[in-house]
Amino acid sequence: MASMPVLINGIPLTTLGKQGELQRIAATSDNDRVLVIIQLHGGNDGLNTVIPIEQYAQYYHLRPNIALPDHGKRKYITLDTTLSTQKQAGLHPDMTGIKDLYDQGKVSIIQGVAYENLNQSHFRSRDIWFMGGDYDEYIGSGWMGRYLDYLYPGYPQDYPTSDMPDPLGLEIGSAVSLAFHRANGIPTAVSIDNPQQFYDLINSVGGEPPASVANTYYGHELQWIMDIEKKSNQYAGRLKEIYEKGSNSQKVTYPELYPYNAPASSLRNGIGTQLKMIARLISGGAKTKIYLARIGGFDTHASQVESYDASMGTHAALLYHLSESLRAFQEDLKALGLEDRVLTVTMSEFGRRAASNGSWGTDHGTSAPLFVIGKHVNPGIIGVSPDLSNLERNNLRMQHDYRQVYGAIMQDWMKGEDQVLQQTRFYDYVQGENKIPVIRDIIMGDREEFLTERYGLKDCTPNPVKSLVQFGFKINATVWVEFSIYDVSGPLMKRVLNEQKQAGEHYFHLDLSSWKPGVYIYSISAGRFKERKKFVKI
Amino acid sequence: MASLTAFQGKLGKKYAAHLLRRITFGPTKREIDTFAEKTPEEALADLLKALPPLPDPIDPDTGQTWINRSLEGEKVDHDALKQHLKAWWIDEMVHSPLSVIPKLSYFLHTHFTTIESRISYSQSIYYQIRLFRHFALGNLKVLSKKICLDNAMLRFLDGDLNEAGRPNENFAREFLELYTIGKGPQIGPSDYTHYTEDDIIEAAKIFSGYQEDKNFTHTDPETGLSQALLKTDGNGLASRHDASVKTFSHAFEHQTIAPSQTANGLATEEAAEDEINQLVDMVFAKPETARHFSRKLYRFFVYYQISEETEAKVIAPMAEILLENNYAIEPVLQALFTSQHFYDADNHLPEDNVVGAMIKSPLELVVGSLRFFQVNLPQASDPIEQYYQAYESGILKPLRWQGLDFYEPFEVAGYPAYHQSPAFHRNWISANYLARRYEYSKHIIQGIRNENDEMLFRLDIVEYVKQPNNITDPENARLLVEELLGYLLPEIITTERFDYFLKVILLDDLSEINWKKEWQRFQATGDDSAVRIQLENLVNTIMQSPEYQLS
Structure with missing residues (x-):
């Protein structure tokens, strides 16, 4: 049978295979891009993550016992004053990390992500996200598994190779999700929580495996165990080596505890160490393509918030963990020079019901926003805030299919050709109007534009100035603003502002009649944004 | 052909070991030798015998047991006590005489799973373990009623927060999806073949209005085990229970369930609890519920993949046996573990399929x-x-x-x-x-x-x-x-x-x-x-x- 060429449209399949392989080798060798997926396990409450602030009254009406406040110290964070009314959004007050990344142009928020007829079972819905299928499809493999299986044909027996010495995928923890499963045989990912411990453990156990196995159910299970054992042995040393070779930036601290009020079980950060390890492995030279990390606790049927303060509690702590860890991870990647290689995306099996329940919690819902983070995202918001006056069976209407997001990422970030998109089953979701601009592979200038559209020091008027001068600036967050004037030779002449300012444009006047003629510098420092300009006094 | 046709003759060493590894926590060499001389029926008769009751667990701080009195107001480390209860239960798995009961109790735990850290009171876990053990050779339908009023389950899936006018669907969803009829293919918006999202909402109403018995003094006369309390007003009426008429979807032929007796718009205690019985009866009347349990049993004890042939020739007959016996567990186990299928004797393959094909937990x-x-x-x-x-x-x-x-x-x-x-x-x-x-x-x-x-x-x-x-x-x-x-x-x-x-x-x-x-x-x-x-x-x-x- 092996010598009989199989023909597809008249072309021998063997040739097709070869061409495919060449393409694949080309695709892998010039592409060192990595995808990090963070699973928010349990169904994240999108409405308390990204708040539709233009519909605050309705938002409050739907969930009075858990609504985030629109005033006071723990008010939601206004994301971006420059967005259209329909897109206006607030972030949970504990998501300053995401806000900070957003202002750097490194966050794309995709609104209303789900799939048609969303299944409100945790387990089934998660499987659908992992499968890359429809609500009524049952596929025994995951989209990451099919992608990696396609990219690295011959796994597991032909790997590791010198070109691909690492696990194709790596799941943090001890188990491997459906996402990494291939149609047959062991999954394409290895799961570990600590490379050193893993190495020591693997090297202390095991004997020789049997030389052959029978073609029976028993034999199939035996083969499964042997294949996993073999991969473990092969990868343990390599993972340890790159982990030791790699490092995290000294300047970055990954968060460990939630600093406010929440049940004790939610205080500890469960995601930061995972991202820290991923950064270190990549810095050590890991060629692994996809990482899957997980943070649990999002199934907030009860006590999602503290009964006395809706801005604190379990969900607040989880969002803090996520947001601060992402900030640290991104800073770490930047310091390590890896920012151009890594894209991070969140996922959760579903969002939660628009209205809260009586237990300071929320029941299972449907669509929710999703975050894509990295230097090469198309910054901003895709879609609009959910319309709270137009619910569908008490649920937020879907705006984007999850496969549109993954499809855009596979096509534009991972540079997957059509075959990759077919394998992952995302092909239809990147055609025509379905395609969404999640990634913007761009030249430096564009990103600065994103910042200058949102932050800026205006030219003072008039310039040169005789007596009265007007200064102005715009900021996109409520931040501490320091505005000062210096003599061109250095000394501080006057600290004009040193206070917290709301997001928006600000103007003020100053009478300089008594000042000595000369050249002066005016400077603003507002959070991450800093700028200075000159004026002349005559 | 896969079938439940009975296996004939003595087990022999290999099949005795196979049976004992699957339905008990494991034999010694001597026990394998003894069972090798038995037929499957003889073996089952031995293994299905009742076990003596478990001794009470001991609190190391007092040297006494703690499950027979109220601990309210006392300074008690329930987290430590819950760990001790796990040890106490595993002790039985390690030391009991050869029996299906410890393994079946564990099966029931894997089916009606609770996450211990979400349960405050150690006694809740204690009574849940006793419940599983009580029903290991009992009746799945009756157990499914009991689990609705199990203190640990009530707490675990927020049943104690589920009240009329402020429903919490957590338990109702898992009751249908995981514990009883199981989720079928999604065939339309919010329609999972065997039930719909609306059925979850209606079931949640039936489960509304209960609370944990923190004193563990409210005892179910049938089992002698502690169970949850209905929230009642001064007149003994179900004050937080949704007394409205619950209407189920086409999946249940639009059946309605309502309290049989009300006063002041509230259900009486008996009427509220009877609604749970009606709900369980309605769900268990569906053959799909029997199939769901049959698949769970099959995957736990026999093999994880269920082919079309297995579904037709093994699962369907198992489900029929369950239905015929009103969900008693024993007859279906008897049929499965004495079948040719379980011993790989239903095919002409020279090599075994079922034997050795389970990865041990x-x-x-x-x-x-x-x-x-x-x-x-x-x-x-x-x-x-x-x-x-x-x-x-x-x-x-x-x-x-x-x-x-x-x-x-x-x-x-x-x-x-x-x-x-x-x-x-x-x-x-x-x-x-x-x-x-x-x-x-x-x-x-x-x-x-x-x-x-x-x-x-x-x-x-x-x-x-x-x-x-x-x-x-x-x-x-x-x-x-x-x-x-x-x-x-x-x-x-x-x-x-x-x-x-x-x-x-x-x-x-x-x-x-x-x-x-x-x-x-x-x-x-x-x-x-x-x-x-x-x-x-x-x-x-x-x-x-x-x-x-x-x-």
Whole structure:
């Protein structure tokens, strides 16, 4: 049978295979891009993550016992004053990390992500996200598994190779999700929580495996165990080596505890160490393509918030963990020079019901926003805030299919050709109007534009100035603003502002009649944004 | 052809071992030999006998039990007590006479899973374990009613927060999706074939208005076990229970359920509780519920993949037996474990399929090993601290490392091996978990110690081999290895593989005569150093083999 060429449209399949392989080798060798997926396990409450602030009254009406406040110290964070009314959004007050990344142009928020007829079972819905299928499809493999299986044909027996010495995928923890499963045989990912411990453990156990196995159910299970054992042995040393070779930036601290009020079980950060390890492995030279990390606790049927303060509690702590860890991870990647290689995306099996329940919690819902983070995202918001006056069976209407997001990422970030998109089953979701601009592979200038559209020091008027001068600036967050004037030779002449300012444009006047003629510098420092300009006094 | 046609004749050694590994926590060599002489019916008759009640668990701080009195107002470390309860339950798995009851109780826990850390009161866990044990040979339908009023379950899925006018759907959803009829293919918006999203909302109303009994004094007369309380007003009416008419979807022929008796717009206590009975009756009248339980039993005890043929020839008949017997567990087990299908006798393949095709759960691996080698663990009558330390360090911790965080699965659906398609029990094997499984034999051979470096228990392989009940003739290396492999591994191995265990591992490439001399020297001098090293190597290698992971 092996010598009989199989023909597809008249072309021998063997040739097709070869061409495919060449393409694949080309695709892998010039592409060192990595995808990090963070699973928010349990169904994240999108409405308390990204708040539709233009519909605050309705938002409050739907969930009075858990609504985030629109005033006071723990008010939601206004994301971006420059967005259209329909897109206006607030972030949970504990998501300053995401806000900070957003202002750097490194966050794309995709609104209303789900799939048609969303299944409100945790387990089934998660499987659908992992499968890359429809609500009524049952596929025994995951989209990451099919992608990696396609990219690295011959796994597991032909790997590791010198070109691909690492696990194709790596799941943090001890188990491997459906996402990494291939149609047959062991999954394409290895799961570990600590490379050193893993190495020591693997090297202390095991004997020789049997030389052959029978073609029976028993034999199939035996083969499964042997294949996993073999991969473990092969990868343990390599993972340890790159982990030791790699490092995290000294300047970055990954968060460990939630600093406010929440049940004790939610205080500890469960995601930061995972991202820290991923950064270190990549810095050590890991060629692994996809990482899957997980943070649990999002199934907030009860006590999602503290009964006395809706801005604190379990969900607040989880969002803090996520947001601060992402900030640290991104800073770490930047310091390590890896920012151009890594894209991070969140996922959760579903969002939660628009209205809260009586237990300071929320029941299972449907669509929710999703975050894509990295230097090469198309910054901003895709879609609009959910319309709270137009619910569908008490649920937020879907705006984007999850496969549109993954499809855009596979096509534009991972540079997957059509075959990759077919394998992952995302092909239809990147055609025509379905395609969404999640990634913007761009030249430096564009990103600065994103910042200058949102932050800026205006030219003072008039310039040169005789007596009265007007200064102005715009900021996109409520931040501490320091505005000062210096003599061109250095000394501080006057600290004009040193206070917290709301997001928006600000103007003020100053009478300089008594000042000595000369050249002066005016400077603003507002959070991450800093700028200075000159004026002349005559 | 797969079928439930009865298997004829005596079990023989291989099938006796197969049966005992699957439906108990594991046999000794002697027990395999005894059961080899029985027919499946005779074996089942033995294994289905009731067990004596469990002794009460002991609180090490007081030396007394704590489950027979209210602890409200006392300073109690329930987290510690819950750990002790796990030890107490596993003690039964390790030490009970050969019986299906401990394994079936564990099956029920994997089906009606609760995450222990979400339960405040240790007594809730205690009564839940007792409930599973009570119904291990009981009735699934009755148990499903009881579980709705189980204090631990009520707390776990927010049933105590579910009230009229402020519903919490958490339990209602899992009741349909996981515990009873199960989720079918989604055939439309919010329609999961066997039930719809609206059915969840209606069921939640029926479950509304209960609270935990924090004193554990409210007893179900039928089981004698503590159960939850209805929230009532001064007139004894169900004050937080939704008394409206609940209308179910087309999946249940639009059936309605309402309280049979109300006053002031509130259901009476009996009427509220009777609504649960009506709901369970409605759901269990559906053949799909019987099929769902049959598939769960099949995957737990037989094999994880259910082909179309298996579905038609095994699952469907199992479901019929369940329905005919109004969901009593015993008849369906009887049929399954005496069937040709279970013993691979329903096909003409020269080799077995079902035998050896299950990946042992960590619990089966650990408890099964301890039982086979009859390892002496501290008893509750020993210093109680050592008893609990032994179970924590020697069993519960290794289970966690191997992927079975006992009574604490990561998610509501329970341990992935029992529900996560397509891999099911293959989820027990990941790089980490497999290494931790292998490591276990090393740990128990070296001995499990506490923080003060006191030995808590140990698998002393020389002692084991010395006993004639275990090994017929220890001088004879070949027979010794044959006996160990024959009783420890599920399937026959190749000569080449056998030689690896015998020649490379036990004999270290020396002769069989050398082994005989070493053994005789040990007998004469009492110096076991030489034979111990080789025997420990052998047992370590067997237990660290892929074959030993299978049952």
